[in-house]
Amino acid sequence: MKRYTIAIDDKTYIIGLEKLADERQYRVLAGGKVYDLKIVEEEETDASIPAVEIIEARKEKPALVHKPAELLPRTPKSGPPDLPGSPETEEELPAELRAPMPGVIIEISVPPGAQVTRGDQLFVLEAMKMKNPIRSPRDGVVDKIHVREGQSVNFDDLLLSYRER
């Protein structure tokens, strides 16, 4: 599965997209739900968006690597995303933190078990010779840190998980 951060009208969402065995079918993870998309017809038009038909919208929670919580919009106060079929209103906090870009972890700023609030610096990630602070996206307690200082990480590598309440 590939994870995408997409923006619709200035709001950003994280969705998962997986190409299925059939070249024209995709499985999409959005707003905590899984949809199977099939491209029914594809032609070049001026409008440039191919017709897509939702052939199945499964309601159960998916058994995927990424927890659905982090598929909620990144701006928590903006309410539910306008993606198709995502009526959930309760805010789920991300259970983990992933690398926003490739680089080297040069500093781990908090120990496991630490109580952090949104905005606290958790790591320093050096990318392109620039030191980038990685801050906590939520309040919570650090459960596990999955990287060492000096370790190179790729985009989307797991850095830290939060303790479940």
Add this chain to the structure above:
Amino acid sequence: MNLLSTLFAGLAALTWGNALMIAVGGILIYLAVVKEYEPVLLLPIGAGAILANLPLSPLVGEDGLLTILYHAGVGNELFPLLIFVGIGAMTDFGPLLERPHMLLLGAAGQFGIFGTLFLALLLGFDINEAASIGIIGAIDGPTSIYVSNMLAPHLLGPIAVVAYSYMSLVPIIQPPIMRALITKKERRIHMPYSEHPVSRRTRILFPIIVTIVVGVLVPMAIPLIGMLMLGNLMKESGVVQRLVGASENEIANVVTLFLGLAIGATMQAQVFLKFDTLLILILGIFAFGLDTAAGLLFAKFLRWVVRGPLNPLIGAAGISAFPMAARVVQKVAQEEDFENFLLMHAMGANTAGQIASVVAGGVVLALFAAK
């Protein structure tokens, strides 16, 4: 008495202009040492300025070291070109190859060249001088030196000093313009990070193709782009590590020292202390600001065209100052939203700016050198 006047001949020959230029050299060294503004260049330039302005200095005599260095590498364009080999060997065009559309932003970032050129014309500089001053808007030291030495060698000193001093001020010059032109809401736009692994073949073919395409279109840019891409080809080929190492270390370091000293030596009082220098100082900052503004506005326009997630801030990175401009973009974006990471996109625009500034240098030469 005769003995005394011989002993103090230096003191007697010291003019106010020399003294002032020695002070200017001192300021450049201060900026290099204390503020760490481009120290690798400003320190030798400052030292060169002092050495050249000491009265009766044998260094700027007919066979003086500074004179020899000037003729060996500045007058004939050798040094800036050798530096380009090193820059090419140090540059990773990966972020650009992953996002080729960033080339457009690099092109927009050159607008300041032409805007400043026209303003310089209005202020009474002749066309070659105006073009040389405009090229400060390439925000690229070696390109500025290369072009101004061809078109208006008498302005080389002020132009090089202005270009390098302002380049180190990019983190101070750019953010206010970015905040003024890009709304808070726009600054918060996230851009999806997409990883498109670039194959080794693409990385190797890229410098060759760019050289051929640019070379055919803008022959005057061949020396600059050719050397830049030669360095990059050596780096990406992976088979000539020794040459890459020499280009980015030994050759680049030695040439930087020689270039800095020779440029500093052009700052002799009678040439440098003119009203023109002051105008160049003002026009230079205008060029930087115009580049930034044009890049930002073009990025806004681009966002309107593609209607996709594009943070207009990355337009500010479409200049040649690498990697400062990209870092500034990342910093300004994070002031608004700490979860926003634009660095890799900005790097793409930034390397595009490097290529575009070299091409722009060639275009300026093609337009004006013949006259």
